[in-house]
Amino acid sequence: MTNKIYMALAAVSALSLHAQGLNHKIDFPKDSPVSLLSADFGNSNATARGANLIEVNAALSLRNSGQKRIRSMTLMVSAPDAAGRGSVSVPTLDAGPGETFSVHIGTRLVRPLAAGNPIVEVTLDGVLFDDLSFFGPDMLHSQRSMIMWELEAQRDRKYFKSLLASRGAEELGKEMRLSLARQADSSQRGVQMVRGRATNIDAEREAQFAFLDIPESPVEALNGVARIGSSLAGAPRFEVRNRSSRAVAHLEVGWIVKDQQGREFLAASMPADLKLAPNQSGQVAQDAALRFDRPVSIQSMSGFVSSVEFADGTQWIPSRGALDQPRLRPLVAPSPEEQRLSQIYNKRGLPALIAELNKF
Amino acid sequence: MMRHVIETDLALCVAGDLPFWRSALVNLHVRRCDECRDLLEALRADRQELRRSVDDMPANVDWDQLAAEMTANIRVGLAAGECVTPRERRVPTISWRPAAIAAGLVMLMAGAWWLNIPRTDTEAIGRALRNMATGGRAISPQEESGPVVGASSTGVKLVENGGQMGIEQRGLQPVMYSVSTQGSASARYVDQDTGQVTITAVYDQ
Numbered sequence: 001m002t003n004k005i006y007m008a009l010a011a012v013s014a015l016s017l018h019a020q021g022l023n024h025k026i027d028f029p030k031d032s033p034v035s036l037l038s039a040d041f042g043n044s045n046a047t048a049r050g051a052n053l054i055e056v057n058a059a060l061s062l063r064n065s066g067q068k069r070i071r072s073m074t075l076m077v078s079a080p081d082a083a084g085r086g087s088v089s090v091p092t093l094d095a096g097p098g099e100t101f102s103v104h105i106g107t108r109l110v111r112p113l114a115a116g117n118p119i120v121e122v123t124l125d126g127v128l129f130d131d132l133s134f135f136g137p138d139m140l141h142s143q144r145s146m147i148m149w150e151l152e153a154q155r156d157r158k159y160f161k162s163l164l165a166s167r168g169a170e171e172l173g174k175e176m177r178l179s180l181a182r183q184a185d186s187s188q189r190g191v192q193m194v195r196g197r198a199t200n201i202d203a204e205r206e207a208q209f210a211f212l213d214i215p216e217s218p219v220e221a222l223n224g225v226a227r228i229g230s231s232l233a234g235a236p237r238f239e240v241r242n243r244s245s246r247a248v249a250h251l252e253v254g255w256i257v258k259d260q261q262g263r264e265f266l267a268a269s270m271p272a273d274l275k276l277a278p279n280q281s282g283q284v285a286q287d288a289a290l291r292f293d294r295p296v297s298i299q300s301m302s303g304f305v306s307s308v309e310f311a312d313g314t315q316w317i318p319s320r321g322a323l324d325q326p327r328l329r330p331l332v333a334p335s336p337e338e339q340r341l342s343q344i345y346n347k348r349g350l351p352a353l354i355a356e357l358n359k360f
Numbered sequence: 361m362m363r364h365v366i367e368t369d370l371a372l373c374v375a376g377d378l379p380f381w382r383s384a385l386v387n388l389h390v391r392r393c394d395e396c397r398d399l400l401e402a403l404r405a406d407r408q409e410l411r412r413s414v415d416d417m418p419a420n421v422d423w424d425q426l427a428a429e430m431t432a433n434i435r436v437g438l439a440a441g442e443c444v445t446p447r448e449r450r451v452p453t454i455s456w457r458p459a460a461i462a463a464g465l466v467m468l469m470a471g472a473w474w475l476n477i478p479r480t481d482t483e484a485i486g487r488a489l490r491n492m493a494t495g496g497r498a499i500s501p502q503e504e505s506g507p508v509v510g511a512s513s514t515g516v517k518l519v520e521n522g523g524q525m526g527i528e529q530r531g532l533q534p535v536m537y538s539v540s541t542q543g544s545a546s547a548r549y550v551d552q553d554t555g556q557v558t559i560t561a562v563y564d565q
Contacts, residue, residue: 083520
């Protein structure tokens with residue numbers, strides 16, 4: 001009897017759990033400023049377990065084959081029949097012409113069983129150069145994020161360099177230690193975002209946003225409300241007013257939540273595509289709900305305008321002075337560049353940081 | 361030494377059921393044997409007594425019915441005796457074989473389920489069962505609606521139509537993560553050695 005059970009189990013396993021070969025396709029445009037030197041998909045595999053379970057562990061070695069310095073790059077990862085799309089971005093690059101750099105892709109996909117071997121596609125979504133010019137299909141609208149990262153990098157490098165020049169290396173080191181302490185103290189919560197049917201959420205009450213005004217911001221947010229339930233909030237809507245002299249095409253508002261212990265954390269961002277002429281007001285309403293991984297009793301909510309894109313494609317981001325507001329400083333994450341620089345200081349010391357700042 | 365007539369022959373002789381020649385032999389012996397004669401006379405007296413008793417029985421007795429009633433009374437008596445007699449408690453014996461077979465089947469079913477059913481389907485079935493058990497109060501409506509993107513200390517994940525996409529970075533923990541109301545989630549990783557920052561994201565469209 002025991003032998004028969006073992007045989008049945010082995011048969012089920014053999015039929016159901018068989019590793020399949022994983023095909024991969026790396027597709028860069030012919031005129032891409034980035035070329036592929038090598039791709040190692042060594043640890044990648046696909047397993048049929050009711051569905052295709054695909055694990056991608058790839059290391060790509062790339063070269064800047066263009067004439068400009070590359071500041072950031074985004075790769076899109078997708079699989080036919082798989083849910084959605086993913087991306088891997090490297091926002092703090094400084095790869096000159098002919099220089100090489102590497103990108104690691106770690107992805108786990110579950111997709112319905114289909115005939116044939118599963119395939120994973122890696123394509124170039126965009127490359128941003130040091131002059132803020134862009135190359136790529138921008139399927140994921142990554143250009144906007146990449147420009148924002150570069151503007152933040154320029155802002156922070158300028159700040160640290162001026163600090164070094166005006167107050168010396170010791171002050172720069174002190175600033176780095178403060179930055180590292182803030183990064184260690186940041187409290188975050190696991191969150192999920194569901195789009196659609198947010199108006200059906202089991203809300204207990206409607207709460208108002210208390211918007212933090214950043215005087216230099218070209219857009220002002222006001223009169224915001226959202227529905228609040230147990231560990232969730234949804235259907236946010238608010239008014240915006242373009243108080244600049246330039247037409248606005250897109251803006252992003254940070255959504256801050258305060259829990260029952262009085263702790264505040266940045267819960268989500270609320271991007272909105274809307275065209276606002278100078279001095280024009282508009283309404284933003286989003287059919288989305290925010291749900292926390294752990295129970296959170298939301299006491300209050302606040303928000304702030306975190307970025308604005310004008311009709312001509314240029315962007316506004318808050319200055320370091322604006323972010324130094326006591327309410328904002330502990331909530332707003334440091335820029336990717338500040339995190340990179342502080343990690344260089346932490347790992348290799350002040351001289352390495354100064355050398356890095358002097359590169360560009 | 362004279363041999364006596366056996367008792368059954370004497371009884372048959374009294375009833376007149378012996379053949380003629382044997383009856384003559386018995387009568388011949390009885391004339392000479394006092395002991396057998398006494399026994400014969402006793403049997404004859406019993407027979408006459410029995411005839412008198414039969415005369416006392418009610419007329420038209422249904423013997424078959426009487427026999428059935430007697431049988432029934434005997435059975436009732438036996439059953440009543442069973443009720444009042446203390447009995448030994450019987451412990452049912454459980455054979456290990458059916459239990460082992462059942463355990464094996466359960467393991468086989470669990471293994472087949474684990475191998476063949478995607479985790480998302482198992483979770484969906486679990487949610488549906490919880491929903492049925494709680495009358496739909498335990499799960500907020502949006503849980504079943506549309507794609508869900510999530511960001512946590514384990515990275516970013518998109519769940520949609522039973523499929524999933526998660527992106528991570530070689531076992532690193534993200535230094536920050538967030539979600540957007542336009543249906544994306546992102547996580548930021550910092551390489552501890554080089555400082556290189558990598559941002560992963562999933563999009564529901």
